[in-house]
Amino acid sequence: MNISRLINTVCIIAGGAVALYAQAEEQQNMYLLMGGLILLMFGIYRTSRNIPSKFEKEEEETLIKTEKDDEDRR
Numbered sequence: 001m002n003i004s005r006l007i008n009t010v011c012i013i014a015g016g017a018v019a020l021y022a023q024a025e026e027q028q029n030m031y032l033l034m035g036g037l038i039l040l041m042f043g044i045y046r047t048s049r050n051i052p053s054k055f056e057k058e059e060e061e062t063l064i065k066t067e068k069d070d071e072d073r074r
Contacts (some may be wrong), residue, residue: 007046008046008047010043012044014039015041015043016040017036018032019036020036021036022036
C-alpha cells in the first residue's frame with residue numbers, strides 16, 4: 001500500500017471516528033463534529049481523485065449497431 005492510499009485511509013477512518021464521537025456526547029461539540037466531517041470529506045476527495053472517469057475513454061466499438069451506422073454503410 002503506497003503512502004497516498006495510507007493517508008487517505010487514515011483521514012477517512014479518523015474523520016469518521018471523530019464525527020461519531022462528537023455526535024455521541026450529550027452536549028455535542030460542534031467544532032469537533034465539523035473537524036471530523038472535514039477530515040472525512042478530505043479523505044474521500046483525495047480517494048476519488050485517483051478513480052478514473054468512465055467517460056475519459058474514446059467511444060469503444062460495440063456489438064450493437066445503431067441506425068446511424070447502417071446509414072453510413074449505404
